[in-house]
Amino acid sequence: MAYNEWVEKHAKKHKSIVQKLVKQGYDKEKIIDYFDFENMKEKEFDFCPLYAKNKKCHELESLNCYLCSCPNFRFNDEGIQKxxxxxxxxxxxxxxxxxxxxxxxxxxxxxxxxxxxPHHRAYVEKHFDFDWAKIMKVCKV
Structure with missing residues (x-):
């Protein structure tokens, strides 16, 4: 799957979860809490294919999944350079x-x-936006 396609699909899943939480009265702090790996693998098992395997993408004791992709990642499906x-x-x-x-x-x-x-809570708090796609738009070069 190309990077653009993954970002678009993931943005839709992410937005759906955040909208649901906002409707339930969640604020920024509660939303970040909700995206904790342990909670997400139980309540949002379709969000990440690793959840079904009870496997983390990174071996961190406290892994937050809000920024499933990093705002520092840069990509271009056509290629950047030779x-x-x-x-x-x-x-x-x-x-x-x-x-x-x-x-x-x-x-x-x-x-x-x-x-x-991107999986540390402090980093998520610093870069948080209710719209994950806004955070990630800097990634495409």
Whole structure:
């Protein structure tokens, strides 16, 4: 699945959950609490395919799923640049020391598996918007 397609599909799922919570009177703090991994895997099992396996995307004791994708992730489905006959499709805008560029055949993609930046509550609070798509619009280059 292309990055654009994933972002669009995920934005719809995210918006549906947030709208439901707002209708129930949830404020920013309660919404962030709701997106805790332990809660989400029980109440929103369709949000992430890892929930069915009781598996976290990042091994953090307290994992928040509000920013399922990171606002520092940059991508272009057409490619960003050529690097030694390979095409780079994504990168980390802050060049996190915990991320890396993965080479997969002729494609280069950002591998964020070692980085938990967007899953810490303080980071979510700092970048919070009721509309996840607004937060993520900076990602497409």
């Amino acid at each position: 690097v030694e006959e390979k095409t780079q499709y994504s990168f980390c805008d802050i060049d996190s020391k915990d991320g890396r560029q993965g080479v997969y055949g002729e494609k280069i993609h950002q591998d964020c598996s070692g980085c938990g930046v």
